[in-house]
Amino acid sequence: MDLREIRAFAEGDDARRVDPSATARTGTPHVRTFHEDRDDTLLLIVDFRPPMLWGTGASLRSVRAARLAARRGWKAVSRSASLAAISVTAEGVAVAPLAGGAPQMVRICHMLASRHDRALGAGEGAPSLEEALLRAARLAPPGGEVLVATGPEGLAPEDEPALARLARRRQVRVLLPLDMIETASPEFALPIRAGALACLARLRPFDRAALAQRLRALNVSLEVIDHDAG
Numbered sequence: 001m002d003l004r005e006i007r008a009f010a011e012g013d014d015a016r017r018v019d020p021s022a023t024a025r026t027g028t029p030h031v032r033t034f035h036e037d038r039d040d041t042l043l044l045i046v047d048f049r050p051p052m053l054w055g056t057g058a059s060l061r062s063v064r065a066a067r068l069a070a071r072r073g074w075k076a077v078s079r080s081a082s083l084a085a086i087s088v089t090a091e092g093v094a095v096a097p098l099a100g101g102a103p104q105m106v107r108i109c110h111m112l113a114s115r116h117d118r119a120l121g122a123g124e125g126a127p128s129l130e131e132a133l134l135r136a137a138r139l140a141p142p143g144g145e146v147l148v149a150t151g152p153e154g155l156a157p158e159d160e161p162a163l164a165r166l167a168r169r170r171q172v173r174v175l176l177p178l179d180m181i182e183t184a185s186p187e188f189a190l191p192i193r194a195g196a197l198a199c200l201a202r203l204r205p206f207d208r209a210a211l212a213q214r215l216r217a218l219n220v221s222l223e224v225i226d227h228d229a230g
Contacts, residue, residue, distance in 0.1 A: 005033050040081040041098065041144035043136055044069040046112055047154050048089045048119035049126045056181045062119065064177035065149035066112045068225060070105075072147055072175075077105045084139050087112055088132045089119040098139060129155060133162035142169040149175040152182070152206050160218060167219040174215060176224045182206050183226045 006022050009029035022030035046069045052062040059067075073083055077100075084098040085108040094115055096108050129150070140146050146166060148154075155163065155174070166172055181203065189200040212222045 006030055007033065040076070040079060041141055042073065042076040042081050042083050043098075043140040043144060043146045044073055044083070044085040044108065045129075045132055045136060045146065045148045045150075046085065046087050047129070047148075047150035048087055048116050049154075050090055050119075050122075050124055051126060051153055052151050053119060055179050057179060061151055061177055061179055062116060064225070065151075065175070066116060068175050068177055069112070069147060069149050070109055073105050073108060077102055083108060085111060086132045086135055086139070087115040088127070088129060089115055090122040090125040090127065091118065092127065093132050093135060095135060095139070129159045130162045133159060133166050137162070137166045140166070140170050143171075145171045145173070147173050147175055149177065152176060152178070152211065155215075163220060164218040172220045174220060174222050176211075176222065178206065178224060178226055 006019050007030065009018065009031050013031050017031040017033070019030045019032045046062075046065050048062050048065075052065060053060055055061050055063070069085070073085070076083055080100065082098050082100040083096075083104050085096040087094045094111065096104075096111050099107075129148075136146055163172070183206075185203040185205050189202045192199050192201045208222075208224055215222050
């Protein structure tokens with residue numbers, strides 16, 4: 001606990017917080033007030049794996065995930081927080097270690113942009129998020145905040161143990177940037193082509209409640225973003 005201030009005693013104050021020196025010096029009761037001594041840290045995890053590299057609107061889901069992370073990162077800079085970032089592509093995981101200030105956020109933005117460019121030309125593999133979550137547990141101190149920007153299919157069941165361990169002593173939130181077609185699925189079937197295979201498929205509406213319940217069991221919160229704000 002850090003000392004916030006020493007002030008005159010007011011009705012309702014805890015008598016155990018009375019400061020003897022200030023009381024003796026002024027002749028009236030004074031108390032000490034405190035605030036919790038906790039590092040303000042933010043860790044951004046951004047998913048650039050192949051399932052994120054598509055979109056029917058003005059931008060890909062991966063681009064929207066990076067924008068969301070960058071906006072939250074700049075807000076953290078404004079309150080003098082320390083930041084780190086992890087990007088995940090088909091090629092693996094890249095890390096920007098913990099540091100503070102605007103120069104750190106600039107480095108993170110450059111890292112996300114370059115990793116996204118590489119992701120667009122990478123293969124079709126989609127590795128698990130487990131490695132990124134394990135790295136996050138080593139990077140983010142207890143009491144820190146972790147934001148995971150991914151898609152509805154981004155967290156596989158095998159990722160849940162690592163996610164639960166990460167959330168034990170940290171505030172973990174999943175940011176879900178949905179594409180327009182996921183928020184207002186057409187009622188008719190759509191043509192799907194994969195190589196030589198072509199067929200018609202009907203989209204199933206995204207079940208937010210089921211994912212939110214699944215994450216709550218892991219002590220993780222969910223934030224769904226239906227539109228590309230900015």
